[in-house]
Every structure is written in C-alpha cells, then in structure tokens.
Amino acid sequence: MKQNDRDKDTPVFKNMIHGISFFLFFVIFFIMFSHIYNVSSAPVGWSEKITVTGRKTEVYSYHSALNGVLAGVVFYGAVNEVEGIYVSVSFDGGKSFFDSKLVSAVSRKDESQVINPRISISQKGSITVVWQDFLSDDPSYRIFFSQTTDRGLSWTNPQMISLQGEMQVLPLPIYDDRSRLHLIYHALEGQQFAVYHSVKGDEGFGDSIRISLKDADIRGAFFPAVVVNNESIYVVWQGKDNTQRLGDDLYFTYSDNNGKEWSDSRRITFNESDDNAPSMTLLDTVLYVAYLNNEDTNWKVNLIQGLNRGLLWEENAVVVYDTNINCFAPVVYRASKNKCGILWHISSDNSSAVFSSLYDSIERVFSPAVELVSGGNDISGNATALMDNNQTTVLWQKNDAVTGIKSDIYVAPPKVESLTHPFGKWSQFETAELRWAPVEDASGIEGYAVIVNREPNFDPTVVNLDATGMQNSVPFLPDGISYFHIRAVDKAGNYSRTLHFPLLVSKSPLSVPQIKSATHIEGEGSENRNARFDWKMEDEVRIKGYYYSLTKERALEPKTFITEKELEFKDLSDGRYFLTVRGVDKAGNPGRIATYELVIGDSEKLMPEEYEKIALSIQKSGESEAKTDSETTRSGEDFAYEPEFEEQFISLRVAASGSSEQKTIIAEFVSPDKHAFVPEMFYYSVFSDEEIISQGYNEDGVIRFKQTQPGKYRVKVQAEYVYGNDPDQLKRKSNEEVISLIIDKPLVPDFDPLDNFYTVLTDYFTDNWKVNSLFLLTLFSSLISSMVLFRLYYVSREALSRLIRRIILIFQAS
Numbered sequence: 001m002k003q004n005d006r007d008k009d010t011p012v013f014k015n016m017i018h019g020i021s022f023f024l025f026f027v028i029f030f031i032m033f034s035h036i037y038n039v040s041s042a043p044v045g046w047s048e049k050i051t052v053t054g055r056k057t058e059v060y061s062y063h064s065a066l067n068g069v070l071a072g073v074v075f076y077g078a079v080n081e082v083e084g085i086y087v088s089v090s091f092d093g094g095k096s097f098f099d100s101k102l103v104s105a106v107s108r109k110d111e112s113q114v115i116n117p118r119i120s121i122s123q124k125g126s127i128t129v130v131w132q133d134f135l136s137d138d139p140s141y142r143i144f145f146s147q148t149t150d151r152g153l154s155w156t157n158p159q160m161i162s163l164q165g166e167m168q169v170l171p172l173p174i175y176d177d178r179s180r181l182h183l184i185y186h187a188l189e190g191q192q193f194a195v196y197h198s199v200k201g202d203e204g205f206g207d208s209i210r211i212s213l214k215d216a217d218i219r220g221a222f223f224p225a226v227v228v229n230n231e232s233i234y235v236v237w238q239g240k241d242n243t244q245r246l247g248d249d250l251y252f253t254y255s256d257n258n259g260k261e262w263s264d265s266r267r268i269t270f271n272e273s274d275d276n277a278p279s280m281t282l283l284d285t286v287l288y289v290a291y292l293n294n295e296d297t298n299w300k301v302n303l304i305q306g307l308n309r310g311l312l313w314e315e316n317a318v319v320v321y322d323t324n325i326n327c328f329a330p331v332v333y334r335a336s337k338n339k340c341g342i343l344w345h346i347s348s349d350n351s352s353a354v355f356s357s358l359y360d361s362i363e364r365v366f367s368p369a370v371e372l373v374s375g376g377n378d379i380s381g382n383a384t385a386l387m388d389n390n391q392t393t394v395l396w397q398k399n400d401a402v403t404g405i406k407s408d409i410y411v412a413p414p415k416v417e418s419l420t421h422p423f424g425k426w427s428q429f430e431t432a433e434l435r436w437a438p439v440e441d442a443s444g445i446e447g448y449a450v451i452v453n454r455e456p457n458f459d460p461t462v463v464n465l466d467a468t469g470m471q472n473s474v475p476f477l478p479d480g481i482s483y484f485h486i487r488a489v490d491k492a493g494n495y496s497r498t499l500h501f502p503l504l505v506s507k508s509p510l511s512v513p514q515i516k517s518a519t520h521i522e523g524e525g526s527e528n529r530n531a532r533f534d535w536k537m538e539d540e541v542r543i544k545g546y547y548y549s550l551t552k553e554r555a556l557e558p559k560t561f562i563t564e565k566e567l568e569f570k571d572l573s574d575g576r577y578f579l580t581v582r583g584v585d586k587a588g589n590p591g592r593i594a595t596y597e598l599v600i601g602d603s604e605k606l607m608p609e610e611y612e613k614i615a616l617s618i619q620k621s622g623e624s625e626a627k628t629d630s631e632t633t634r635s636g637e638d639f640a641y642e643p644e645f646e647e648q649f650i651s652l653r654v655a656a657s658g659s660s661e662q663k664t665i666i667a668e669f670v671s672p673d674k675h676a677f678v679p680e681m682f683y684y685s686v687f688s689d690e691e692i693i694s695q696g697y698n699e700d701g702v703i704r705f706k707q708t709q710p711g712k713y714r715v716k717v718q719a720e721y722v723y724g725n726d727p728d729q730l731k732r733k734s735n736e737e738v739i740s741l742i743i744d745k746p747l748v749p750d751f752d753p754l755d756n757f758y759t760v761l762t763d764y765f766t767d768n769w770k771v772n773s774l775f776l777l778t779l780f781s782s783l784i785s786s787m788v789l790f791r792l793y794y795v796s797r798e799a800l801s802r803l804i805r806r807i808i809l810i811f812q813a814s
Contacts, residue, residue: 049403050395052073052088052395053088054079054100056080058078059075060400061075062076062397063075063384065386066388069090069388070151071094071393072089072152073402074086074118074119074131075087082102088100094393095406117129118130118173122175122179123175128181130171130172131144135160145158163185164196168186169187172184172185182200192218194221195211195235196210197255212253212265213264221237223238229282232256236252236280237251237265250267250275253266269291282334283361287309287310289306290330299326300319300322303319321357328347329343330343331384333387338362339359339361343385345380351374352378353374353379356369357369357370373396412441413487413498414437414486415437415499419697420432426586427503427587429505429695431474433471436470438470445489446463448464450484450487452474453482453483454481458483460486461495480539481541487499506585506587506589512591513535513582515581516534517598520598531572533567533596537591542585548562551578552576554578572600574602575599575600575601575603577597580593581593680721682698682717683717684696685716715738718737720733
C-alpha cells in the first residue's frame, strides 16, 4: 500500500516541479524581453495636449488673449444646448482653463449669422469681450461688449456701442500699456468698408477716426492686424485698389499718440497677385507681418519685415513654407527675444493640419516646419498662440471644440543654493558645495551644462552633468569672486537661460596696507600739526573696510572702523605718534597691521630695539591691563580684549562617538565666560589621505557621518566667535583642533538580502509604468500558460501510461 502510494504521489510531485519550472522560465523570459524592448521616446519641440472647452459644448468661432499669466478664450457656441457668448479663463498662462461662463445669450436668426467674438486683457487684469449681433428691429450688424474686473467671476450686462457707419462688423478690442481700451472695427459707408478706431473713456467710447484710405479708389479695407507698443499703435490692413487691378494689397498706418492722430496709409506689398489675411508682431524695432500670397497659383505664407517700426519696409518677402498644398490663416507671434513663431493651416480634399515654424531674426532662417495636428476636415484654420514665460500654447478649433498643444521650446533654469557660500555672502572655504532642486519639464531633463570661471556672464554649452545630478562640488577656489554658471537642458534640446551664481571667497590673509602721507615724511620731525594719510591695498574686491588707531608714544592695535582709504588729523601737539592700519575682509577676517611713525616737532631717532618693542606692543595692546587673579569673574560687560587671555583660555574640545551605523564628532567651544565669548559658527573640513573630501559649517558644532566608506579620516574643526562687548562685533577664529577616526566597515543600515532584492525590484517597476504593466500582463499570462501546460503534460502522461499498460496486458494475454 505504501509502495502504491509512493508510485501515485511521485509523478504528481514531479509534474508540479515541472510546472513551476515552466512558470519561472516564462517569467524570466518576459522580464528580459520587456527590459530589452522597452523603448521610451521624449517629445521634441511640442508636447502636452490641452482642451479648453468641456463636454456638451459646440464651438462655432473663438478667439484668445493673454497678458502675464491671465489668459482667456471667448467663443460663440452652445453649452448644454444654450447658445451664446462664453468665456473660459486661465490663471496660469493657458496651461489650464476654468469651466466656460456665459457672458451673453445670442438670438440666432439664421445659419449664416456671424457673431465673431474677440477678447482682450489689460495689464491690470480687466477682460473685455466684443462681438457683432443684430438688434431685434434692425437687420444691420451692431457691436456689443461686456467686461469683468474680477478675473471672470462676474460680467457686466452686454451693451451696444454707438459707433459711426451704417453697419459695424469684425470688432477687435486692444488694451494699451496704460490699460486703456481701444476698438478697431469695420464700418460700411455707402458701398465701401473702412477701418475705424475708437477709444473708451469714462463716458464710453469716443468719436471714431477712420484709419484706412479715404480714397474712393479703394473698394474696401479688411482684416486689420494691430500691435500696441507704449504710445504707438501699428496697423496693417488688406485693401483692394480698383485703379491697378482686382488683387488685394497690404497697407500700413500708425499712430504715435495713442490713436489721437493717424498717419496716411501707404502700400507695403506690390505683387501682381493677391496679398491678404495679415498677422503682425513686434520684435525689438522690427514689425513682422505674415500674410497669404497666391503668386504661384497655390496660397503660400509669406513674411515681410518693417524696419524701424515700419518706417522702411522690405521690398521682397520670404516664403515661410513652400508647398503645392494651399495654406491659410497665418499667425505670427513673438516667441522669444530674437525669434518669432508662425502658425498656419493647410487643407486638401481629405485632410487638414496645423503647422508651426520659428524664424530666427539674427540668422534670418526658418526652423523646419512642425505638424502640430492633422486629421480630416474637422480642423479649423483659426489657430492662435499664447506666450507665457517662453512657453507657447497653440490653440485651434477641432470637432466643435477648442483644443491645442503646449510647446517645449523653453526650459526653466535651476534654482541654486549653497551652504558653504550663501548668495551674496563671503566665505573662507576654498571648496564650494552647491545644490539645486530638480527642474520640471514636459519632455524631461537631459542634464546640466556647468562651468566655473571668473567671468560674470558666460553661457556653458556642454552637458557635463546628467539629470540625476543635483549637486556639485567646486574645489580650489581662488580669493575673490568666481562664478558658477549652470543651464538646464531638456530632452527636446532646449537650453535654459544661464544662472550665474557668485562664489565669494576670502581665505588668504589680506596684504599689509601701504601707507603714505602727503604732509609728513615717516620718522622725520615736522612743524606741520595737520597730517593727512592715505594707503593702498591689493585685492580690494574682498575688502570690507579698515581699522585704524593713532596713539602717542606707543603703537596699539587698530580699533576704529572706517571704509575710506584716507585720514586727516588736525592740531596735533608735539610728540611721536604711531598710525596703525589693517584691512578687514568681507568674511570678517582681519589682515596684517601696517605702522606709520609721525613726528610733530623735534624728536630723537629711536633705536632698532625700540621699534621691535613697539611692534610687539601692537600684539599686546589693549584698553586695560590683564588681571592676574585667575579667580576673578569676567563678564561681557566689563571684559576688555586681551590677546594673552584669548590664547590661554579660548579653545575647542573635540570628541568622537558613535556606533556601527553612525559616527558623530562633537566640537565644544570652551571659554571662561559664555557672555564674554559668544560662538557663532563651527567650521569643519574632512580629510582622507590628505585630501579634503567634505567641508561645511553649522551652529551647534555637531558633525554626523553616515554611509561613509571604511578608512582613516581626519576632521579639522575651528570655531568663529565674537566678543560680547565689541561694538563692531568683529568675528574672530579660535585655534584649530584635529581629530582622527577610523571606520572599520561601511556605515550603512543592514538589509536582509531578500528585502534588498524586493526593494530594488519594486523601485524599478514603480518608476516605469510600461515595464510594470507588461510585467503584470506577463505574470498573468505565464501563470495561465503554466497551468495549461501542466494540465496537458499531466493528461498526456496519464493517457500514455494507460496505453502502455494496455499494450502490455495484450501481450501478456497472447
């Protein structure tokens, strides 16, 4: 019975082992396959998509505007089947929009009715929308407007604007730099459309001024492009000159006093074909106009430049995108300091698309055209651009919705800080430790380009730190000002602006001042009782000021602080004087002392040994003599500076302690009276084989070592302190204490191997969702496959065993 049980159990156990082996094989195979074929790609140039209008929304026409970080989109359409003028507002430069808000209902009379809403935003945050609509008893279009001063929370009731002309259409609101509202619109007079301008005041919109040609030979003026800059308004419009031909040309006019007066319009294109649909922007002093031209049968986007703000226009335009497919609706906008962007729409029988290109005004070249979106005929050519902090959001109309995409032509610079060399403060460390927070970018960060030199403005171009590097150590800094230059580079190849972080170092003692006198020769008697002095020093960039003293008969340490490099003393009595001067650097370190001997009247020459005593007295000078009673209590109120006292009592006490996981160095400031000697900072340097591997400072004197590799280390500690009664709070440094410590094994927490493997594996799959998803799918598939294979293997083995037993029985029977 036991033998039969073993025969029965053994195949099952072996089959289970085979099944588990199959399962592990499939898991390992698919993990390797996933790792090899997991290819990630970074978006180049354009990335994250955006949708402005929500669900159950129909958009018939729209317009957008931005000022600072406040953006808005106005559209004529229907939300939940309610038609009207709606506005969506953004507080982050067009990156996200709030739900659409109804500004005005519209009574639609027929399918051909054009509402044409437009929006403008002032620097103060006011938003104005305008549109055209019919009155109930008037078949002609009139212009209406509504405003908000609380960023779209509430809107004024729609009002009709009383304007000149039989019919007013195609309104365009413009805010100037002083937040005054201008209105550019078309009006029908007789059989001719003209372009007019009006300004809104406290009592409403003022009288309109016609800015297009008043000549009867112009059949009409249409579609003005407007740019406002300071007191000037520039307008380019499309007109048809009946005296020449039936084609349209572009005309230019401007006002340099906020629209009070306008220049005569003049023609700026002279083609035999049609020029229309202008769009304009200003880059430095050049006006750039993108427009359509059909000289080569197909409509193409051209770009023409108006130099000196339109006083001189180039005769020949350049073609932005040369193709046999018709291009429509060009838009030009300021993309960066020396680049402008151009958008356009192409359309063929079965598809349409929105394209983008950048024009470099310095190199005078276009970047390759980028297709932002393509599809069927449901893409409108009404593309617009919103610029915020060098990031562009391009919007267009598709499937009765306003949607778009954000650019990736800009990356933010990192924000750098340093504990050893805080911004704007001088340090005595020759090694700077710098760190920065990760830079966020839609395409991801490729790395950082860094360099250190003495140039205040320098742009590094070589990526020498990867994206994981968020700190850098700069050793061997010389005295003076060095600059840490850093730029972030994203995976789309965009460089951020350069951050120039100054590293202010003053580690070497200052030189001795070179004192001169214009009134007295050193050591020689003079009857002149008025003395003037000046001096020079090297490396003045790190000098904070100077201390000086003028004492009679003996030289004392300089005590009075000044920032000038000259002194004047009047009405001095007879005698021998000593002027002592020393510099103090911006890190608070005093320099060497210079002495100048001034003699008023007659005086005998001093012997060399007397000068030696004078030099020694400088080091031992003080306001009072040292008290010899060591038991006398001293306080910050009555204690006077004495070098001997400092050398005898001011010191550091350094000790080391710790465990296998952490070592701690404790530096204790030792002084007879904490009120008299106040420690402010503890500086430390860590050496390994005579090489500095770390520097830093703190206020508590506690230095902790974690995750340090085995080896011998030396730690040098020095305290910085001030005297409690020093009115200038001059910082001084204690003696240096050095302590050695030996680390036998790496100071890292002990991990169980399985826990460590689990942590690494978890982090790996958590960081990559594609691998994670594929792994879970593989795991599930492998489990099912293993179960199926195990079942097939078991069934086939049982069937084969039964067949063999039957064959054996047949042979035995025969």
